Amino acid sequence: MDTTQKLAFLISDKDLSPELLAIAEKVEREERISFDDGVYLYKYAELGYLGVLANYIREKRHGNRTFFNRNFHIEPTNVCVYSCNFCSYSRLIKNKEEGWEMSVDAMIDALKKYDNEPVTEVHITGGVVPKQNLDFYAEFFRRSKAHRPDLHIKALTPVEYYYIFKKAKLSHYDGMKYMQDAGLDSMPGGGAEIFHPEVREKIAHDKCNAEQWLDIHEQAHKIGMRTNATMLYGHIEEYWHRVDHMERLRQLQDKTGGFQAFIPLKFRNQNNQMDHVPEVSVIEDLRNYAIARIYMDNFDHIKAYWAMISRETAQLSLNFGVDDIDGTLDDTTKIYSMAGAEEQHPGMSTRELVNLIKQVKREPIERDTLYNVVTDYTNVEFEEDVKPQFYKLPVINS
Ligand code: SF4
Numbered sequence: 315m316d317t318t319q320k321l322a323f324l325i326s327d328k329d330l331s332p333e334l335l336a337i338a339e340k341v342e343r344e345e346r347i348s349f350d351d352g353v354y355l356y357k358y359a360e361l362g363y364l365g366v367l368a369n370y371i372r373e374k375r376h377g378n379r380t381f382f383n384r385n386f387h388i389e390p391t392n393v394c395v396y397s398c399n400f401c402s403y404s405r406l407i408k409n410k411e412e413g414w415e416m417s418v419d420a421m422i423d424a425l426k427k428y429d430n431e432p433v434t435e436v437h438i439t440g441g442v443v444p445k446q447n448l449d450f451y452a453e454f455f456r457r458s459k460a461h462r463p464d465l466h467i468k469a470l471t472p473v474e475y476y477y478i479f480k481k482a483k484l485s486h487y488d489g490m491k492y493m494q495d496a497g498l499d500s501m502p503g504g505g506a507e508i509f510h511p512e513v514r515e516k517i518a519h520d521k522c523n524a525e526q527w528l529d530i531h532e533q534a535h536k537i538g539m540r541t542n543a544t545m546l547y548g549h550i551e552e553y554w555h556r557v558d559h560m561e562r563l564r565q566l567q568d569k570t571g572g573f574q575a576f577i578p579l580k581f582r583n584q585n586n587q588m589d590h591v592p593e594v595s596v597i598e599d600l601r602n603y604a605i606a607r608i609y610m611d612n613f614d615h616i617k618a619y620w621a622m623i624s625r626e627t628a629q630l631s632l633n634f635g636v637d638d639i640d641g642t643l644d645d646t647t648k649i650y651s652m653a654g655a656e657e658q659h660p661g662m663s664t665r666e667l668v669n670l671i672k673q674v675k676r677e678p679i680e681r682d683t684l685y686n687v688v689t690d691y692t693n694v695e696f697e698e699d700v701k702p703q704f705y706k707l708p709v710i711n712s
Pocket residue numbers: 394395396397398401402403404440441442473518521
């Protein structure tokens with residue numbers, strides 16, 4: 315049965331509640347679901363139902379195609395002027411001797427390690443410190459581009475930019491333009507957490523608020539820059555806070571069209587001030603991906619970070635609305651491992667990523683940051699996988 319037949323079968327189920335039937339019919343008609351529909355799904359829809367709807371949308375948009383990229387991270391510092399309660403990564407500025415702060419030279423050296431590697435993107439994010447200011451990043455972007463013009467720079471979030479632009483007395487628009495002129499190509503989705511102040515003030519009280527986060531993305535979109543968006547879920551928020559978060563993003567996307575991917579981020583509870591808050595189950599992770607796919611009808615891609623949720627859950631997520639599982643990483647990020655992710659040294663070769671995707675009957679597509687196809691691996695076989703294997707047999711009576 316294909317996804318269209320599965321949806322039709324679901325709609326014909328006489329036991330479906332009128333609310334769930336109405337939502338399924340909206341999905342079939344490609345009609346947007348409402349805020350109340352979103353909350354209803356979170357409260358009452360079981361995983362099987364959500365999977366049928368989310369996979370229907372996913373396959374309508376992308377078929378079996380599943381995206382990944384070849385990337386590495388640079389984390390310029392883990393010291394931070396802010397003190398988000400869920401953060402396992404940063405050290406307060408008063409304890410800065412426990413952390414690291416890279417110079418521009420050190421960051422360029424980190425980038426040069428990949429000189430002979432076919433990576434397409436460097437992803438830069440970390441803490442916020444006064445020294446890493448407008449001039450610091452502008453110098454880094456210029457020197458990176460001078461050294462390797464083809465490497466896409468996806469760097470920093472509105473959390474860093476809000477702080478940097480305020481210090482430099484620049485408007486969000488002028489600040490983003492300045493960064494773009496220096497070499498910045500796009501912006502990752504971090505720092506969004508949960509927008510609603512009821513939650514945000516409890517988990518991230520001192521960094522940029524929802525309006526500032528959204529405005530910096532809006533200004534980036536105005537100058538033609540593509541960006542991503544995240545949501546940190548599964549802690550103290552209620553279901554309607556998640557829908558409120560997605561609704562604000564959906565509205566901005568209607569206005570600008572500049573977002574590429576929505577990335578739900580699972581709250582992990584190790585080494586942070588919220589270690590008493592239990593983590594949600596894998597079932598809830600999958601329900602959340604599926605509802606995101608159904609709700610965010612104007613976002614092209616729903617992405618899961620395999621390094622954060624494990625390889626197995628990433629494979630499962632591909633049946634619940636996800637079409638992108640991020641990149642090779644090469645063990646260059648500590649953000650997930652410090653929060654308690656199973657992957658303590660996240661890194662996968664292209665072959666491993668391709669095989670991970672093929673194992674669940676999807677088509678692996680290497681993309682660049684802007685989702686241009688770099689290589690379609692659907693029919694590519696790696697030499698190591700086709701080479702005959704010889705095993706040493708025990709010798710009897712020798
Ligand atoms: S989440 Fe980001 S802004 Fe908050 S403390 Fe950690 S590094 Fe700083």
